[in-house]
Amino acid sequence: MKAVLVTSFGSLEGIQLAETARPVPKDDEVLIRVHYAGVNYPDVLIVKGLYQFRPELPFSPGGEVAGVVAEAGQSVTHFRIGSRVVAANGWGGFAEYLCVPATNCFELPATVPLREASVLLETYATACHALKDRAQIRSGERLLVVGAAGGTGVAAIQLGKLLGAEVIAAASTDEKLEVCQQAGADHLINYEAEGVKEKLRDFGGIDVVFDPVGGRFSETAFRSLRPGGRHLVVGFASGQIPSIPWNLPLLKSASIVGVFWGGFWRQYPMKNRENVAQLIKWMEEGKIKPELRGTYFPEEVSAALRKLDSRESLGKSCVDFTGSYR
Numbered sequence: 082m083k084a085v086l087v088t089s090f091g092s093l094e095g096i097q098l099a100e101t102a103r104p105v106p107k108d109d110e111v112l113i114r115v116h117y118a119g120v121n122y123p124d125v126l127i128v129k130g131l132y133q134f135r136p137e138l139p140f141s142p143g144g145e146v147a148g149v150v151a152e153a154g155q156s157v158t159h160f161r162i163g164s165r166v167v168a169a170n171g172w173g174g175f176a177e178y179l180c181v182p183a184t185n186c187f188e189l190p191a192t193v194p195l196r197e198a199s200v201l202l203e204t205y206a207t208a209c210h211a212l213k214d215r216a217q218i219r220s221g222e223r224l225l226v227v228g229a230a231g232g233t234g235v236a237a238i239q240l241g242k243l244l245g246a247e248v249i250a251a252a253s254t255d256e257k258l259e260v261c262q263q264a265g266a267d268h269l270i271n272y273e274a275e276g277v278k279e280k281l282r283d284f285g286g287i288d289v290v291f292d293p294v295g296g297r298f299s300e301t302a303f304r305s306l307r308p309g310g311r312h313l314v315v316g317f318a319s320g321q322i323p324s325i326p327w328n329l330p331l332l333k334s335a336s337i338v339g340v341f342w343g344g345f346w347r348q349y350p351m352k353n354r355e356n357v358a359q360l361i362k363w364m365e366e367g368k369i370k371p372e373l374r375g376t377y378f379p380e381e382v383s384a385a386l387r388k389l390d391s392r393e394s395l396g397k398s399c400v401d402f403t404g405s406y407r
Contacts, residue, residue, distance in 0.1 A: 082100070082103060082176060082177040082178050083099070083100060083101075083176070083177050083402075084098070084101045084141045084175065084176035084177065085098055085141050085142065085143070085176065085382045085400075086098075086099050086101065086139045086141055087127075087128050087138065087139060087140055087141070087142060087153055088139045090128070090129060090130030090138070090356075091129060092128075092129075093125065093129070093386045093387050093390060094383055096127075096142075096382055096383045096386075097130065097383075098379050098380045099374060100214070101132065101176070103177075104178060104180045105111030105152075105180070106152055106154045107158075107180070108154040108155045108157075109154055109156050109157065109183055109184075110153075110157070110180045110181060110182055111149065111150050111152070111157055111160050111166070111168075111180070111181060111183050112136055112151045112152035112178055112179070112180050112392070113148045113149070113150060113166060113168060113178065113181060113186070114148045114149050114151040114177065114178060115146045115147075115148040115174060115176060115179055115402045116148040116149070116195045116196075116199070116401075116402060116403050117146065117147050117195055117196050117198075117203070117399045117400065117401060117402065117403070118143040118145065118146045118147075118174040118199055118399060118400045118402060119144070119145040119176050119199045119200040119203055119204075119397065119398075120143075120200075120375075120386070120389060120397070120399060120400060121203045121204070121232065121389075122231075122293075122316060122389055123144055123203070123260070123343075124142040124386060124389075125141050125170075125386050125390045127316050128142055130276070131342075134171065134204065134248075136171075136172050140172055141175045142172050142173075142175050142176070142178070142382075142386075143172060143173060143174025143175035143179075143205055143378075143400070144171055144175070145167070145168070145169045145170075145199060145200070145202045145203045146167070146168055146170075146174040146179055146181075146199060147166070147167045147168075147189070147195040147196070147198040147199035147201075148195065148206065148364070148402075149164065149165055149166065150162055150163060150186075151178065153183070155205055157183045160183065160186065160188065162164075165188065165191070165195060166188055167186075167187050167191045167195075167198045167199065167201055167202060167361075168185055168186040168187065168202075169181070169185055169203065169206075169346065170182070170185065171343060172342045175379065175402075176330055176402070177376050177402055179206055182351040183348065184354075184379065185346055185353070185379050187357050187358070187387050189363070190365050193361065193364055196373065196376070196399060196401075197370070197371050197373055198364070199302070200232060200371045200373055200399055201356065201360060201361070201364065201371065203342075203371070204233045204235070204236040204371070205236040205369060205371070206342055206346070206353070206356060206357055207233055207340065207342040208233055208236040208237040208240050209236075209240055209359070209360060210340060210342050210345050210356060211237070211291060211313045211315060211340040211342075212237065212240055212241060212244060212289070212291070212313075212355075213244070213356065214356075215311070215313060215338050215339075215340050215354070216289045216291075216311045216313055216338065218241070218244055218246055218247025218288070218289050218302050219245070219288075220308070221245060221246075221353070222245075222246050222288035222289060223238055223246065223247045223249065223250060223284065223285075223288045223289075224237070224246040224248050224287070224289045224290075224291060225249045225287045225289070225290045225302060226238055226241065226250050226251065226266070226291045227251050227272075227290065227291065227292045227293065227294045227295035227299075227302060227316055228251075228252065228292075228293050229250035229252050229258075229261045229264075229266065230250075230252045230257030230258070230260040230395050230396070231293065231318065231392075231394065231395075232371070232372070232394075232396055232397035233293045233315060233316070234250070234252075235260065235261070235264045235371070236369070236394055237291040238264040238265055238266050238368070239264055239368075240339055241291075242265045245375060246288075246289070247267050247268075248265065248267050248270040248405050249266065249267065249270060249281075249284065249287070250264075250265070250266035250268070250269050250270070251269075251270040251271075251272050251277070251298070251302075252270075252271065252315065253271070253273045253392075254271065254273070255274075256303060256395070257272060257395060258270075260372060260396060265371075266302075268284070272298055272395035276354065277301055278301055278304070281302070281305035282305070283317060284344035284398050286305060286306065286310075287305045287307065287310060287354075288306070288309070288311070289310065289311050289312075289313065290303065290305070290306065290312040290313060291303045291315060292312060292313060292315050292357065293315035293316040293317075294316070294317070294318045294319045295317035295318070295319050296317070296320070296321040297319075297321070297323070298319075299312075299323035299325065300326075300329075302328065303325055303329060303333070303335065303337070304333070306335040308334040308335065309325065309334060309335065310333065310335040310336070311335065311338050312335065312336065312337050312338065313340050314337060314338065314340060315340045316407070318392065325337070327397060346356060357374070371396070371397050372395070372396030372397055373395065373396060373398070373399065374394070374395050374398060375388075375394070375397075376398065376399055376401050377400050377401065378401055379400055379402060382400060385398055385400065
């Protein structure tokens with residue numbers, strides 16, 4: 082089979098399309114014929130060797146896929162050969178075939194396109210876990226989404242609105258803010274051109290901050306929280322892990338809340354299944370729609386990751402493994 086392989090950590094250039102052996106599913110796994118694979122920031126970190134986990138070399142990045150079941154392990158009874166599915170597995174998805182645990186594989190309705198479904202899990206499941214499970218956001222609360230034009234940010238905007246929140250989207254350019262407005266944000270902040278602290282003060286305080294960026298803006302966002310507020314630490318796309326004075330949570334009576342969806346779906350697979358089932362239902366009903374802006378061929382993965390790493394990407398991108406190779 083064809084697979085995008087990383088042979089050494091550190092450079093986004095050290096990626097090549099190669100022939101490799103087709104994997105064989107274990108008893109509790111399904112083998113998926115990958116049609117599309119989502120591109121996510123953790124893929125950048127894994128290739129650079131900076132993620133929480135380090136796969137054994139060589140490996141294929143790609144943490145989420147959509148395709149059809151080609152084979153199932155002996156103990157798997159709830160998937161048929163040919164079932165349309167979406168799944169996550171940390172890495173291995175930038176390949177024609179991928180084995181995943183059946184517990185994190187989800188059947189798709191016929192009306193949900195595989196291309197759009199391929200970018201559902203890493204972003205929407207993360208945002209759902211963050212807002213629903215970790216923040217326990219309530220209708221009428223005010224949500225600030227940082228880095229709001231990225232895939233996870235757009236997901237947080239759409240889900241925040243579905244959960245009844247008033248959503249403020251913060252991004253670095255007016256072009257990115259247009260994406261946020263289309264996603265349903267109530268208010269927009271250009272944090273490169275406006276006085277962010279003053280703008281947030283004008284809103285009268287924030288209840289929940291959704292922060293996949295980190296860096297210099299995080300402390301300003303945390304200081305905007307009302308008593309009882311929750312700052313969701315989702316990631317560090319800025320490349321900088323912020324240092325917030327420990328007296329701030331005390332003085333603000335506010336919480337810093339970690340969000341790691343990869344750990345959640347491994348530790349609580351049934352709770353994750355409930356969340357994903359709801360997301361698939363909302364997707365089928367048209368209540369959520371991924372902002373899918375780019376489709377790459379397998380030999381273009383390096384370029385896709387470079388664009389994501391430089392924070393030039395808007396919305397989400399995927400890799401096409403349906404056979405249309407250049």
